[in-house]
Amino acid sequence: MxxxxxxxxxxxxxxxxxxxxxxxxxxxxxxxxxxxxxxxxxxxxxxxxxxxxxxxxxxxxxxxxxxxxxxxPIRAELFLGCNVNSVKFLGEARDEKLCTQNSGVHVPGGGESTDIDFYGKLTTVVQLLYKDRYQVIMFKCRWFDTNPNRPGSAKIDHGLLSVNMNRTWYDDDPYILANMATQIVYLDDPKAGSGWNVVQKMDHRNVYAIPELDPTDNDVNNVADQRLKSSMENDAETLRDTNVIQEPFQIQGVSSIEIPIQSITIDLVGPSNDDDVVIKEAEEEEEEDWETESDDSDDNESYYSSDDE
Structure with a gap:
């Protein structure tokens, strides 16, 4: 924490x-x-x-x-995954059981490392809970070593970036804000050998860029509504509703997050009582503070529902 x-x-x-x-x-x-x-x-x-x-x-x-x-923070809750800006992220352990990938994470370099991009895999979604119900959603990741000054960490071959998944760094500083992450996938690199993976960026289905329009212009709004409706009807997938979590400290993007119910909760009784820590596994059955949503996707899951109303 x-x-x-x-x-x-x-x-x-x-x-x-x-x-x-x-x-x-x-x-x-x-x-x-x-x-x-x-x-x-x-x-x-x-x-x-x-x-x-x-x-x-x-x-x-x-x-x-x-x-x-x-x-x-007075308490932290751990989750297997969440939805950020209509993109589903799952932890690496959950990803290994599926035939799809949702754990790949990319973050552009910043500060003194603006020339280095960071690539890793999500391990745990961490929800920091502060006083008065303020909260921040974070990703704990396993970062692969992409330092260009270290041989054997990353390489570019014919324009394709490969990373060595056996070399990691920032093990003591693994966190990012959830809205910082861009999802990527990793493909086996048979030329480089075992442990090397090619980084592949992609576009997501069912993510719509809706233009900002003048609310007083009814004609333009009607045209935009018709185009959006037509686009959604032509797509076989159904957009999932978003459960909104209260935005913490005006950090942009954190508010639109859905969190699956499978979780481990760490309760800290007061910020100064570090010895009184209770760890419990959340049941996957329906509970009073949780609600289940279903969609047309292959894996129906339970999602956290904020009770801030």
């Missing part, structure tokens, strides 16, 4: 100023080789203290969202 929460903090625009201020403080107080370590260790508590000061002084920059984020 601490590693996942640290990733959330570093990808939340609202607190970039706090991160910069604390990092500069660490540079003044510690040797250069300890700055990154101390920054990561000390920032969460310093950030919470700073937000508490804003609250006590009735600062206009204080908000409940900011406080809940600084307080940190």
């Amino acid at each position: 601490e590693v996942a929460h640290w990733f959330v903090l570093n990808n939340c625009d609202e607190i970039m100023g706090y991160l910069y201020e604390h990092e500069e403080m660490m540079k003044r107080e510690h040797p250069s080789h300890l700055v990154a370590q101390k920054h990561r260790e000390l920032f969460p508590q310093w950030f919470l203290d700073s937000v508490n000061k804003l609250k006590s002084s009735n600062s206009p920059t204080y908000s409940d969202e900011l406080y809940n984020l600084a307080f940190g």
Whole structure:
């Protein structure tokens, strides 16, 4: 939870100023080789203290969202997969039982690694639950080593990228926000040998790009509705309804996620009581807080239904 929460903090625009201020403080107080370590260790508590000061002084920059984020997650729930932007992602263990692939993940490089793309496989969907029902959906992934400076990690042959699935990295920092992921598939590379797979990007069926129109222009809206209706009728598949989960901290894209019921729940009683951890497997039968949806797909599954109404 601490590693996942640290990733959330570093990808939340609202607190970039706090991160910069604390990092500069660490540079003044510690040797250069300890700055990154101390920054990561000390920032969460310093950030919470700073937000508490804003609250006590009735600062206009204080908000409940900011406080809940600084307080940190109070519980984490683990799932086998979820739907993000109409694309189904499944964990690697679930994928191995199927004849299709839904676990391949691609994320463009950022920060100091803008020239490196990251390729991996989803292992677990993690839902961080904060105070006041705020939540963040994250992917825990197994990342393959694509560092171009390391031989035997990745190669390009005739324009095709192959990765060595026996070489991994970022094992201690495996998390990304769910909306960062782009789905890919891996194909065996017989030329490179065992353990090598070709990365293949693809377009998804039943994903419609609906243009934004002027709501006051009735003629244009009617034409667009007719085109969309015709497109959906011609497709044999049926679009699945989306269960909306409350959007956390205004992180774009996280709200439209469906999560299957098969899960393991980790309950933490208070953020300071780390010893009282109860792990339980969720039953796949119908329960009070869950509802079952069905569609025309081959595998009907149960999905999490938010009760935030």
